[in-house]
Structures are given as C-alpha cells and as structure tokens.
Amino acid sequence: MTAERNRQVLLASRPQGEPTPDDFRLVESGVPEPGPGQMLLRTVYLSLDPYMRGRMNAGPSYAPPVEVGAVMEGGTVCEVVASNLPDYGRGDLVLANAGWQEFALSDGDGVRAIDPAHGPISYALGVLGMPGFTAYTGLLNIGRPKPGETLVVAAASGAVGSVVGQIAKIKGCRVVGIAGGERKCRHVEEELGFDVCLDHRRPDLPGRLEAACPGGIDIYFENVGGAVFEAVLPLLNRFARVPVCGLIAHYNAAELPEGPNRVPLAMQAILVKRLTFRGFIVWDFADQFDAFRSEMGGWLREGRVKSREDITEGLEDAPRELIGLLKGENFGKKIIRVGPDPTQHR
Amino acid sequence: MTAERNRQVLLASRPQGEPTPDDFRLVESGVPEPGPGQMLLRTVYLSLDPYMRGRMNAGPSYAPPVEVGAVMEGGTVCEVVASNLPDYGRGDLVLANAGWQEFALSDGDGVRAIDPAHGPISYALGVLGMPGFTAYTGLLNIGRPKPGETLVVAAASGAVGSVVGQIAKIKGCRVVGIAGGERKCRHVEEELGFDVCLDHRRPDLPGRLEAACPGGIDIYFENVGGAVFEAVLPLLNRFARVPVCGLIAHYNAAELPEGPNRVPLAMQAILVKRLTFRGFIVWDFADQFDAFRSEMGGWLREGRVKSREDITEGLEDAPRELIGLLKGENFGKKIIRVGPDPTQHR
Numbered sequence: 001m002t003a004e005r006n007r008q009v010l011l012a013s014r015p016q017g018e019p020t021p022d023d024f025r026l027v028e029s030g031v032p033e034p035g036p037g038q039m040l041l042r043t044v045y046l047s048l049d050p051y052m053r054g055r056m057n058a059g060p061s062y063a064p065p066v067e068v069g070a071v072m073e074g075g076t077v078c079e080v081v082a083s084n085l086p087d088y089g090r091g092d093l094v095l096a097n098a099g100w101q102e103f104a105l106s107d108g109d110g111v112r113a114i115d116p117a118h119g120p121i122s123y124a125l126g127v128l129g130m131p132g133f134t135a136y137t138g139l140l141n142i143g144r145p146k147p148g149e150t151l152v153v154a155a156a157s158g159a160v161g162s163v164v165g166q167i168a169k170i171k172g173c174r175v176v177g178i179a180g181g182e183r184k185c186r187h188v189e190e191e192l193g194f195d196v197c198l199d200h201r202r203p204d205l206p207g208r209l210e211a212a213c214p215g216g217i218d219i220y221f222e223n224v225g226g227a228v229f230e231a232v233l234p235l236l237n238r239f240a241r242v243p244v245c246g247l248i249a250h251y252n253a254a255e256l257p258e259g260p261n262r263v264p265l266a267m268q269a270i271l272v273k274r275l276t277f278r279g280f281i282v283w284d285f286a287d288q289f290d291a292f293r294s295e296m297g298g299w300l301r302e303g304r305v306k307s308r309e310d311i312t313e314g315l316e317d318a319p320r321e322l323i324g325l326l327k328g329e330n331f332g333k334k335i336i337r338v339g340p341d342p343t344q345h346r
Numbered sequence: 347m348t349a350e351r352n353r354q355v356l357l358a359s360r361p362q363g364e365p366t367p368d369d370f371r372l373v374e375s376g377v378p379e380p381g382p383g384q385m386l387l388r389t390v391y392l393s394l395d396p397y398m399r400g401r402m403n404a405g406p407s408y409a410p411p412v413e414v415g416a417v418m419e420g421g422t423v424c425e426v427v428a429s430n431l432p433d434y435g436r437g438d439l440v441l442a443n444a445g446w447q448e449f450a451l452s453d454g455d456g457v458r459a460i461d462p463a464h465g466p467i468s469y470a471l472g473v474l475g476m477p478g479f480t481a482y483t484g485l486l487n488i489g490r491p492k493p494g495e496t497l498v499v500a501a502a503s504g505a506v507g508s509v510v511g512q513i514a515k516i517k518g519c520r521v522v523g524i525a526g527g528e529r530k531c532r533h534v535e536e537e538l539g540f541d542v543c544l545d546h547r548r549p550d551l552p553g554r555l556e557a558a559c560p561g562g563i564d565i566y567f568e569n570v571g572g573a574v575f576e577a578v579l580p581l582l583n584r585f586a587r588v589p590v591c592g593l594i595a596h597y598n599a600a601e602l603p604e605g606p607n608r609v610p611l612a613m614q615a616i617l618v619k620r621l622t623f624r625g626f627i628v629w630d631f632a633d634q635f636d637a638f639r640s641e642m643g644g645w646l647r648e649g650r651v652k653s654r655e656d657i658t659e660g661l662e663d664a665p666r667e668l669i670g671l672l673k674g675e676n677f678g679k680k681i682i683r684v685g686p687d688p689t690q691h692r
Contacts, residue, residue, distance in 0.1 A: 262602060273625065
C-alpha cells in the first residue's frame with residue numbers, strides 16, 4: 001500500500017546491568033497491510049519510561065518480558081493510516097502500544113482516541129497519560145495526602161514525580177522534591193511550585209533532607225529507591241504512607257548492594273512507626289482513568305499543573321535516550337518524535 | 347495496712363543483645379497505702395510478652411523505655427485489696443498494668459474489670475486480651491483474609507500466632523504455621539487445626555514452605571522477621587498483605603546481619619507484586635475492643651478457638667522466663683502466677 005519502509009528497534013540482547021546500544025538493533029521491514037478487523041498506525045510519538053528496563057530482563061515483572069529479537073514495547077501516539085475497523089478512520093489520532101517502530105497493525109484492543117482539542121497530543125503519553133495517572137492514583141489512593149502534611153518525592157522533574165508534587169501542593173501539603181542538578185531543582189521550585197527541591201548530587205542529602213522536613217515526612221512517594229530511600233526512612237512520621245511506584249536506582253543493578261543487610265531496619269521502622277508500604281501499578285486503578293483525565297484536564301487549564309516535555313527527534317535515538325533516562329539525563333517527560341505531528345503543535 | 351512486703355523486679359541495666367539475669371534486680375519494699383482516689387492492687391498474673399524486650403532499650407519505640415532502676419512494665423490481672431475509688435471494691439478482679447511486682451497503686455486509669463464468668467481470668471492477658479486482640483485486629487484490618495487464600499504465621503503456638511491462624515481458619519483460609527520443635531508443631535496441627543505446621547529448626551525451611559503453599563501466600567502475618575521473612579518473600583502472591591506485628595528474631599540483635607543489603611529485593615517484591623506491608627500496634631484499633639471481646643468470647647465458647655497457656659509460678663522467675671520467651675522456649679501464652687488466683691480455676 002505504500003513504498004515506505006518500517007523502521008523498528010528490536011531487543012538484541014538482554015543487558016547485564018546498564019543497557020548499551022548493542023542491546024538494541026535498528027531494522028527495516030516492509031510496512032504491513034491491515035487485514036480485516038485491523039488498522040495500520042503510524043507512530044507520531046513514542047514514550048520512554050523507566051519500566052522499559054524491567055521488560056528487557058528475562059525474569060517476570062508486571063508483564064512478560066520482551067523477547068530477544070522482538071520489537072521493544074512502548075506507549076505511542078499514532079495516526080491512523082488505514083482502517084478496516086468501524087470505530088477508526090484515516091487521520092484519527094490514537095493512544096496505542098505500538099512499540100518502538102514507525103508503523104504497526106492494531107485490532108483496536110487497548111487503543112483510545114485522542115482529542116487534540118485537549119492540548120498537545122503528546123500529553124497523552126505524559127501528564128494526561130500513564131505517568132500522570134500513575135502519580136494521581138498512587139498519591140490519592142495510597143499516599144492519601146492531608147493538608148499540612150509533608151510529602152517527599154524524588155525524580156521531581158520527571159514525568160511522575162513532577163505531577164505527584166503538584167497534586168500534593170493542590171491538596172495542601174508541604175512538598176519537598178529531590179532531583180539531579182541545580183537546573184532541574186530550580187525548575188521544580190520555580191515552575192512547578194514545590195516548597196523545596198534538593199539536588200541529590202550535592203553532599204549530605206540526609207542532613208539537607210532533614211532540614212527541609214522539620215516536621216518529618218508523612219508521605220514518601222517511592223520512585224527511585226537507593227540512597228534516597230535510606231535518607232527518607234529515619235524521617236518518616238508515625239502512620240506515614242509509602243506508595244511504591246518505581247525503583248529506578250536499582251533497575252540497572254546487576255547485584256545487591258554491599259551489606260550489612262538493612263532489611264531489619266526497614267521492617268523495624270514499619271513496625272514501630274506503623275508505616276504502610278504499598279506497591280502498585282497504575283492499571284490497578286484503571287476504573288479511575290476517566291475521573292483522572294477530567295480532573296487533570298482542569299488543573300492543566302487552570303495552570304495548577306504544568307508539564308515539561310523532553311522531546312528528541314528520531315526513532316534511531318530511542319536506545320541512547322532510554323539509556324540516558326535511566327541515568328537521569330532527561331529533563332521532563334521523555335518522548336521520541338518518531339514522525340511528523342499532524343497537529344503541528346510544535 | 348499489712349505486714350507484707352512488696353517484691354518487685356527492676357530493670358538493673360540495659361541489655362546489649364540478649365538479656366541476662368543480671369539485667370534485672372529483685373527488690374523488696376513496703377506495701378504502699380492507697381491515698382484518696384487510689385486503690386491497692388495485688389498481682390495475680392503477670393503477662394510476659396516479646397514487646398518487653400524493646401522497652402528495655404534506651405531508644406524510642408511505641409512507648410518510652412523503662413528507666414534503669416524502675417519496675418519492669420507489664421500487663422497484669424490483679425485483685426483489689428483496698429480501694430478509695432467508687433467503681434472498685436475489695437475483691438474485684440481487674441486487668442491493669444501493674445508491672446513486675448506483687449502490689450501496686452492505681453488511680454483506675456487504664457484499668458478494666460474482669461468477669462470471671464467469661465473463663466479463666468488469665469485469659470484477659472492472652473486470648474481475650476492484648477495478644478488475642480493483636481491477632482484479631484492485625485489479621486482482619488490489614489490481612490483481610492478471604493476464603494481460599496493461604497496465610498502463613500510464625501510463632502504459631504504462641505499467644506498471637508495461635509489466634510491468627512485459628513481466626514484465619516474460621517475465615518476459610520488455608521493456614522500454614524511455623525513453630526520451633528516437633529511438639530509445638532503437632533499441637534498447632536492437631537489442637538489448633540492449622541493445615542500444616544513447619545518446624546523451623548529442621549533444614550530447608552524455604553523448600554518445605556514452598557511445598558506447603560502450592561498456591562503461594564496471600565497473607566503473611568509478620569511477628570518474627572529474620573529467616574522466616576526471607577523464606578516467605580519469594581512466595582508472596584500478587585496483592586498479598588503483610589501485617590507487621592513483631593520481629594522477635596531481631597529484638598536481641600546487637601547489630602545488623604551480614605550483607606548483601608537485601609532491601610532492594612524486598613522493595614522490588616513490594617513493587618512488582620503490589621504488596622502491602624503495614625505496621626500496627628493493637629491500640630491503633632482500640633475502638634474495636636468490645637467487638638473483639640464479644641466475637642472471641644463466642645469462638646472460645648464454641649470451641650472454635652483454643653488457647654494454651656504456659657504458666658510459671660513466682661515473680662522471681664520472670665526474668666528467666668522472659669529471656670526464654672525471646673528464644674522461643676515458652677509453649678503457649680507465657681504467664682507468671684505472682685500470687686494466688688482467687689477464682690482457683692487451676
């Protein structure tokens with residue numbers, strides 16, 4: 001149906017520790033033809049997210065791993081090129097899981113229409129999509145913020161952390177962010193309105209965190225683990241809540257950190273301070289998606305939530321960008337523009 | 347008012363690791379005289395509980411530590427000897443926190459009347475008191491057992507574990523206990539009706555636990571920590587609940603266990619399996635006490651919950667018995683009979 005080629009990024013090998021460009025392979029194939037009950041999607045934007053590192057491992061996680069030799073998975077904003085489905089027509093914009101490729105077939109399963117009137121269509125991968133919904137559900141269902149409480153979140157300029165902190169501000173909390181580098185911290189304080197943002201690259205994070213949380217910590221939205229977790233643990237207040245959303249500091253770890261084994265300390269804190277730790281993934285709360293989209297849409301329109309995107313051009317750079325994302329090199333929600341945006345918002 | 351002497355056990359020194367008899371001191375003083383608004387209590391039964399180890403440390407826990415030189419704290423069943431309080435009269439039996447001594451003054455604060463018609467008065471320290479209520483509130487509020495689920499609890503013949511498992515059986519769960527020694531395990535299976543009880547002193551607890559939980563573990567009632575926790579963690583199912591009630595394996599530890607640091611493993615499990623870990627102490631649910639006492643009373647009358655007590659005679663043995671309790675040497679709810687039981691149930 002077209003002379004175009006379909007460029008795809010495959011998982012070439014399972015990384016040991018930090019992924020390298022050799023763990024990915026860029027290939028070209030023909031653009032497939034949609035059969036009955038199918039449509040052909042062209043990828044406009046591809047979302048890069050920390051969870052993708054887990055899918056590159058063989059072990060079980062939320063979902064089965066990506067097979068070696070298969071197209072890397074990922075959320076996408078796509079344009080319908082051709083459709084044999086009654087609900088979709090050429091030119092429609094949709095949220096899909098087309099993965100790291102320029103074209104994909106879909107039977108419509110898991111696809112949602114995107115209305116460009118609601119803002120930049122890339123927001124469907126960020127503040128109005130999975131990361132924003134993750135922040136919203138984890139914070140409201142598990143964190144349960146109350147006015148006057150103190151919330152701490154790391155990766156504070158990232159897709160999830162930035163939204164967590166902004167919603168917590170709306171709910172009346174004192175909000176302390178943690179981010180890597182002065183530029184991100186300034187953005188988090190000045191643009192996103194957090195009360196404080198601490199640079200984890202500077203020395204003595206534990207001491208600075210304690211100073212920033214004079215009343216202790218009531219909610220720790222866990223998306224990093226590692227040294228931040230260790231600094232937070234002694235500051236948690238009685239009955240504090242810890243939504244466990246991600247552990248990016250561990251994703252590339254090939255082995256456990258050196259001892260001693262600090263599990264007894266963590267369990268002791270949970271016991272004595274009556275903490276709640278609860279892991280979740282966003283789809284555990286799928287029935288809240290419509291409420292989220294409507295409420296978040298309102299906050300965006302009112303300027304109470306802001307979103308910063310970090311958009312890179314070209315599918316071929318996706319591997320390098322994911323590697324960088326896992327090291328905190330992105331600044332805002334990381335997105336790859338795979339092909340032209342028909343709404344030409346930017 | 348009496349020629350009797352009041353024997354008391356004081357905290358003589360803060361233990362480093364495992365307590366020794368030298369950390370306690372038996373002293374005698376005069377029996378105090380109740381002033382206005384006071385009553386004099388004679389201790390019949392003293393409860394020994396694992397939490398007491400924490401009170402011997404200087405650090406903060408749920409409650410302030412026992413001061414060196416002060417009477418050891420503890421729950422007691424007492425007889426009123428003399429009373430200047432309108433609600434209590436000579437001969438009344440009460441639940442109190444009189445501590446490790448034969449006589450104590452009370453202003454009635456925190457005291458509850460005990461009705462001997464409801465069973466052995468010592469039950470107020472066990473199945474009908476703090477340990478039973480701990481089991482009930484932690485299991486029902488945090489564990490939330492559903493028919494067909496699998497529950498694991500260690501210290502299964504102890505005051506809390508035995509009740510956790512029996513309530514879980516009433517709620518339709520498969521119940522796997524863990525206890526120390528063949529005699530306790532037989533009791534747990536044959537008398538308490540657990541499906542299986544594993545002896546943690548035998549080799550390969552992880553392998554035997556896996557075999558005993560073919561459908562994984564939905565609720566792990568945590569009261570021990572240590573090796574049992576490590577064996578349970580990989581078997582927890584998605585959305586499993588872990589009420590964190592105690593960590594007796596750690597109470598005597600003077601330092602953290604050797605590495606590697608396994609915190610990332612635990613957090614990874616919480617994240618990927620969407621676990622809930624929640625610490626609690628029984629008084630977080632104080633408003634459920636009347637419901638507990640009525641429901642538990644019914645189960646006891648119907649023979650659906652059984653209680654085994656391990657009663658030792660004489661206050662002077664309390665230190666040795668607490669030291670033994672922390673090593674699992676008790677068999678059932680540990681109680682010291684400090685003076686004659688006027689109901690002469692045994």
